Amino acid sequence: xxxxxxxxxxxxxxxxxxxxxxxxxxxxxxxxxxxxxxxxxxxxxxxxxxxxxxxxxxxxxxxxxxxxxxxxxxxxxxxxxxxxxxxxxxxxxxxxxxxxxxxxxxxxxxxxxxxxxxxxxxxxxxxxxxxxxxxxxxxxxxxxxxxxxxxxxxxxxxxxxxxxxxxxxxxxxxxxxxxxxxxxxxxxxxxxxxxxxxxxxxxxxxxxxxxxxxxxxxxxxxxxxxxxxxxxxxxxxxxxxxxxxxxxxxxxxxxxxxxxxxxxxxxxxxxxxxxxxxxxx
Amino acid sequence: xxxxxxxxxxxxxxxxxxxxxxxxxxxxxxxxxxxxxxxxxxxxxxxxxxxxxxxxxxxxxxxxxxxxxxxxxxxxxxxxxxxxxxxxxxxxxxxxxxxxxxxxxxxxxxxxxxxxxxxxxxxxxxxxxxxxxxxxxxxx
Numbered sequence: 217x218x219x220x221x222x223x224x225x226x227x228x229x230x231x232x233x234x235x236x237x238x239x240x241x242x243x244x245x246x247x248x249x250x251x252x253x254x255x256x257x258x259x260x261x262x263x264x265x266x267x268x269x270x271x272x273x274x275x276x277x278x279x280x281x282x283x284x285x286x287x288x289x290x291x292x293x294x295x296x297x298x299x300x301x302x303x304x305x306x307x308x309x310x311x312x313x314x315x316x317x318x319x320x321x322x323x324x325x326x327x328x329x330x331x332x333x334x335x336x337x338x339x340x341x342x343x344x345x346x347x348x349x350x351x352x353x354x355x356x357x358x359x360x361x362x363x364x365x366x367x368x369x370x371x372x373x374x375x376x377x378x379x380x381x382x383x384x385x386x387x388x389x390x391x392x393x394x395x396x397x398x399x400x401x402x403x404x405x406x407x408x409x410x411x412x413x414x415x416x417x418x419x420x421x422x423x424x425x426x427x428x429x430x431x432x433x434x435x436x437x438x439x440x441x442x443x444x445x446x447x448x449x450x451x452x453x454x455x456x457x458x459x460x461x462x463x464x465x466x467x468x469x470x471x472x473x474x475x476x477x478x479x480x481x482x483x484x485x486x487x488x489x490x491x492x493x494x495x496x497x
Numbered sequence: 498x499x500x501x502x503x504x505x506x507x508x509x510x511x512x513x514x515x516x517x518x519x520x521x522x523x524x525x526x527x528x529x530x531x532x533x534x535x536x537x538x539x540x541x542x543x544x545x546x547x548x549x550x551x552x553x554x555x556x557x558x559x560x561x562x563x564x565x566x567x568x569x570x571x572x573x574x575x576x577x578x579x580x581x582x583x584x585x586x587x588x589x590x591x592x593x594x595x596x597x598x599x600x601x602x603x604x605x606x607x608x609x610x611x612x613x614x615x616x617x618x619x620x621x622x623x624x625x626x627x628x629x630x631x632x633x634x635x636x637x
Contacts, residue, residue, distance in 0.1 A: 401581030
């Protein structure tokens with residue numbers, strides 16, 4: 217094993233500049249100009265500078281402590297690539313290009329096949345690590361976007377003094393309900409509103425689960441001392457609700473947001489009257 | 498053990514919970530409150546929980562217990578100032594506190610009690626209406 221390490225180390229150290237040049241060559245061909253050559257040179261140069269001492273200290277085991285900085289560098293690189301929208305293979309190629317460069321040099325030096333196998337295993341491990349981080353970074357990007365979307369799609373609007381509304385758009389799941397609930401309740405506290413309207417015009421389908429979520433929100437608002445109305449129930453939705461046997465109990469439901477607003481206003485003692493035209497009378 | 502203070506505000510008792518409640522103090526509060534309602538003849542109880550950040554099912558049940566206890570002693574209970582997180586927790590615990598009146602803050606809670614009392618006085622007015630009904634009928 218130590219022998220193997222020695223050979224790989226010797227191979228890497230034999231002609232570092234040439235190795236770097238070849239690495240950058242292969243990588244830039246594969247990436248087809250998505251990164252500039254100088255960018256690649258810097259990335260690969262830094263990585264090689266971190267890998268060489270690690271290889272000397274810890275051998276081929278990239279999980280060891282000595283590889284920490286090299287691993288961090290790889291992670292940083294793949295995170296950056298994930299954010300810039302690189303495909304997985306493009307990111308992996310950047311690392312695997314090192315293998316090709318090493319093979320070329322090994323070939324020129326006439327190294328044994330054991331060395332080739334050791335090099336291959338070493339670079340594969342590096343590549344796998346890169347890929348793992350890449351996938352994680354991508355997932356993170358997706359999660360962040362989902363959260364942003366969640367924030368975007370649940371605005372709480374003030375309709376009148378003491379009346380707030382949440383126009384819900386899109387499918388309701390537990391996570392979204394939680395956000396809606398928290399935002400609505402917080403707004404009730406912040407604005408001192410005693411009436412809340414949940415408008416579900418934009419909710420494509422209501423099943424028992426969604427209804428359960430809505431009920432929870434209404435009950436929570438009631439616990440805080442606010443009255444909650446559900447509005448925007450489309451005919452099809454009404455049919456589904458009845459067919460599923462969902463009971464909204466004593467929670468007021470209205471067909472349109474306008475009806476719900478009127479109901480809330482009346483409940484808070486505001487009467488809406490059409491002003492008579494003075495010149496007509 | 499911290500005892501929760503009960504303040505008297507006209508014919509309303511104000512319970513302001515400012516500490517994290519232990520189970521013993523909850524039990525003590527129920528006992529104290531029952532005594533105070535009887536002693537003072539209060540018609541309303543306001544429980545201010547705006548400082549309570551954490552609730553469990555025991556405390557959740559306390560509100561319901563106090564409400565029914567006050568009802569037996571002919572006093573209305575209003576829970577005021579519940580925080581969003583607390584409301585969500587209670588809902589998740591399945592406690593919807595049926596029969597407990599709530600209000601956003603102390604001011605609204607007191608207003609609700611006043612309004613309630615005004616409503617409760619309507620039957621009395623009805624009775625007096627009956628008394629004057631005879632002449633009204635005679636008029637017809």
